[in-house]
Amino acid sequence: MASRATISSATSSSASAQSRGAAAPAKASTTATAQSSSRASKSQTIAQDEWTAELDELGRAFRRVFRTLSRLRGRDTHLGGSEISHAQFELLIELYEHGELAAGELAAAARLSPGTVTEMLEHLADQGHVERARSDADRRVVVSRLTPQGRRQIEVKRAAWQERWVGALADMKPAELRAAARVLERLGAAFEDATPTGDCSAEDTGR
Numbered sequence: 001m002a003s004r005a006t007i008s009s010a011t012s013s014s015a016s017a018q019s020r021g022a023a024a025p026a027k028a029s030t031t032a033t034a035q036s037s038s039r040a041s042k043s044q045t046i047a048q049d050e051w052t053a054e055l056d057e058l059g060r061a062f063r064r065v066f067r068t069l070s071r072l073r074g075r076d077t078h079l080g081g082s083e084i085s086h087a088q089f090e091l092l093i094e095l096y097e098h099g100e101l102a103a104g105e106l107a108a109a110a111r112l113s114p115g116t117v118t119e120m121l122e123h124l125a126d127q128g129h130v131e132r133a134r135s136d137a138d139r140r141v142v143v144s145r146l147t148p149q150g151r152r153q154i155e156v157k158r159a160a161w162q163e164r165w166v167g168a169l170a171d172m173k174p175a176e177l178r179a180a181a182r183v184l185e186r187l188g189a190a191f192e193d194a195t196p197t198g199d200c201s202a203e204d205t206g207r
Contacts, residue, residue: 062187084129087112088120089157092129092146096154100145102135129153 072086084092087110094109095101101109107117121144124130129150135141146154169177 058183084124084127084153084157088124089154091117091120091124092150092154093158095130095144095146096151100135100143102141102143106144124150 090110091106091112094106098109103117103121104114106121107114110117112120121130121132125132125144128147130144131147132142132144135143172180
């Protein structure tokens with residue numbers, strides 16, 4: 001009887017030891033999984049914080065560029081009668097790049113109202129930068145085209161701006177320029193689709 005009791009006790013102790021031995025790796029595995037999950041969660045939080053910080057910095061940079069362009073447009077009101085405003089220059093650029101255009105086509109390309117474009121074209125024609133004539137394709141349509149004087153004006157201004165443009169971006173790598181172009185295209189599309197009464201504006205971006 002004592003022998004059977006001893007054997008039973010030994011068997012029970014062995015089973016208990018085996019159980020503890022099996023539980024130890026399982027506990028270690030659970031701990032490792034929890035630690036790995038915690039590290040992954042922490043990495044995701046850091047990555048999200050970094051993305052948010054970079055997005056805020058991009059917003060601030062965008063606002064600085066927007067304000068600079070606004071100031072550039074604001075100087076137009078102080079130009080002399082023979083000087084070309086920034087808005088007028090944009091019209092001339094469209095004619096330079098696309099050739100003769102009707103007022104409606106030019107307004108759509110420059111994103112200006114037809115009335116504004118007509119007034120600007122009259123001023124540019126008076127200055128000798130553009131000429132207006134009947135379209136060869138459709139005599140009912142009046143088109144505007146650059147004069148030799150207007151073309152020279154564009155080429156001089158473009159050369160000056162190109163020098164500044166290249167100088168500002170000379171140290172940027174092609175991949176960085178491609179990334180910048182994608183960002184600007186996406187921002188342009190976002191603001192193009194925004195309604196005038198929406199909550200989002202260039203001045204609010206990055207705040």
